[in-house]
Amino acid sequence: MFDWLEYDKKTKKGFEEQEKQLVSFLEGYIEKNARIRELPIFEKPNEEAIERIMNTEIPAKGRDPLTVGEELVNDVFEHSMLSQHPRFYSFVCSAVSPYSLAGSILADVYNINAGGWDLAPAAAALEERLVKWMGECAGYSGDNVGGIFVSGGSMANMSAMVAARDSRLTHDEFPKGRVYFSDQTHSSVAKGLRIIGFGDDQIVKIPTDDEFKIRTDLLEEAICRDINEGKKPVAVVGNLGTTNAGCIDPLDKLGEIAKKYDLWFHVDxxxxxxxLLSPIYRNLAKGIEMSDSFSWDTHKWLMQTYSCSTLIVKDKTYLLNSFTEHPEYLADVNTSDHLSGWDLGPEMSRPNRAIKLWYTLQATGTDLLAEMIEYSFYNANLVKKELEKRPNWKIISKPCCGTLNFRYEPAGLSPEKIDSLTDNISKKIIESGFAYIVTTVLKGRKTLRMCIINANTTEDDILKTTALLDEIAIKEAEKMLAEK
Ligand SMILES: Cc1ncc(COP(=O)(O)O)c(C=O)c1O
Incomplete structure (x- = not known):
């Protein structure tokens, strides 16, 4: 017989031994986070640590746990990119709220299984309440509003596509199904569609206009062409904040088109x-209330730890139709009138991801979070202003949702050379350790992209970053012009 608690007691291993170390790890993290602004964002990967990990045996007899803990902090966590740094302007990364961290730790410590209502009813109630509130933020109303917390936007988008598919297509009709979205839509939508069986010919990418928004005229043309050819339009996906440029599609027009052609309308x-929390900017999302579903990752702009994303639907019966199974081994824990997470989404066992968001919202309040969102818009506009003051900078995508794209375009360099210059500027600023800015491609040309949604990014960070960008760009351009 093996009794782990008895073993713990006898050997003094396990929680008793780890308690102090865990507290000291947390203290170390809090202290480091307080001086994050002074730390380099990026150091070269620690090849020695990687080599050590790759060559470490999985032992038959356990090692000293305190040493293992130390190794994890030193070799793993201390050598990862500081994506929470206030001058980490790449991807879609933010600072973490202390309340989210606390909620996340609590969820891990108690390790409740949020799969079914009966397993942790109050935690499930909290998830249900948040989903309803998120729906209300978008203008959804009524008893049928529902949804599910999932790991990330990729899972939320994919789950929405499952519901869309099942709402519009029979098994036999499936090959005729078509889904439409712009060429700026996040790759997770196409990936999700492929995972659930759609072929490339069933995924229709619609070109965007000069502001990187979907061309609704071309969308309608594509839908009509497909109908004439005997295809079955299933869904249209609109963007509320594209990854590349933070752009927002004309959601109201998409809503009208979806209604006209009876399409499922999903908003990413x-x-x-x-x-949606900002009284100033929520009008940019006008039309989202017409959607059937939308994804909202609070681990992006709302300061949550990974993973925290929500799929919200206007009518949860669609999720139930797609995701409910009735296995015999769950019958005894499916007694409540309330719905269980395992009937609303793809996962069975899962952590309760709503706890940390609940903690954050209750402790911070939406007013302060709205201000933080608005400050991101302000900072992105400040970058634009600062760059426009200096020669040769061209704004490629106007600031929206805290993101903008730009290029340094001095006379005498071809567009291809400017692509290389853009790469060089990105490499140099990353090497400086002061700021982290990578490139993307818009309309076939490389651009520098800044996504400024970190709650700790200040005006001073922006002024210093734009000055450094200019300094690097002038030097790199001179080098390239001299090589000609
Ligand atoms: C607009 C958009 N949708 C979906 C995703 C995918 O989210 P996740 O990485 O959480 O799966 C991202 C990620 O950046 C995104 O920007």
Whole structure:
């Protein structure tokens, strides 16, 4: 017989031994986080540590746990990129709220299984309450509003596509199904569609206009062409904050088109969903209330730890139709009138991801979070202003949702050379350790992209970053012009 608690007691291993170390790890993290602004964002990967990990045996007899803990902090966590740094302007990363961290720790410590209502009813109630509130933020109303917390925007988008598919297509009709979205839509939508069986010919990417928003005229043309050819349009996906440029599609027009052709209308608000909290900017999401579903990742702009994303639907019966199974081994824990997470989404066992968001919202309040969102818009506009003061900078995408794209375009360099210059500027600023800015491609040309949604990014950070960008760009351009 093996009794772990008895073993713990006898050997003094386990929790008793780890308690102090865990507290000291937390203290170390809090202290480091307080001086994050002074730390380099990026150091070269620690090849020695990686080599050590790759060559470490999985032992038959356990090692000293305190040493293992130390190794994890030193070799793993201390050598990862500081994506919470206030001058980490890449991807869609933010600072973490202390309340989210606390909620996340609590969820891990208690390790409740949020799969079914009966397993942790109050935790499930809290998830249900938040989903309803998120729906209300988008203008959804009524008893049927529902949804599910999932790991990220990719899972939320994919789950929405499952519901869309099942709402519009029979098994036999499936090959005729078509889904439409712009060429700026996050790759997770196409990936999700492929995972659930759609072929490339069933995924229709619609070109965007000069502001990187979907061309609704071309969308309608594509839908009509497909109908004439005997295809079955299933869904249209609109963007509330594109990854590349923070752009927002004309959601109201998409809503009208979806209604006209009886399409499922999904909004990918993984990034931009958080603007629904801002009384100033929520009007940019006008039309989202017409959607059937939307994704909202609070681990992006709302300061949550990974993973925290929500799929919200206007009518949860669609999720139930797609995701409910009735296995015999769950019958005894499916007694409540309330719905269980395992009937609303793809996962069975899962952590309760709503706890940390609940903690954050209750402790911070939406007013302060709205201000934080608005400050991101302000900072992105400040970058634009600062760059426009200096020669040769061209704004490629106007600031929206805290993101903008730009290029340094001195006379005498071809567009291809400017692509290389853009790469060089990104490499140099990353090497400086002061700021982290990577490139993307818009309309076939490389651009520098800044996504400024970190709650700790200040005006001073922006002024210093733009000055450094200019200094690097002038030097790198001179080098390239001299090579000609
Ligand atoms: C607009 C958008 N949708 C979906 C995703 C995917 O989210 P996740 O990485 O959480 O799966 C992202 C990620 O950046 C995104 O920006």
């Amino acid at each position: 608000g993984a990034y931009g969903g958080s603007i």
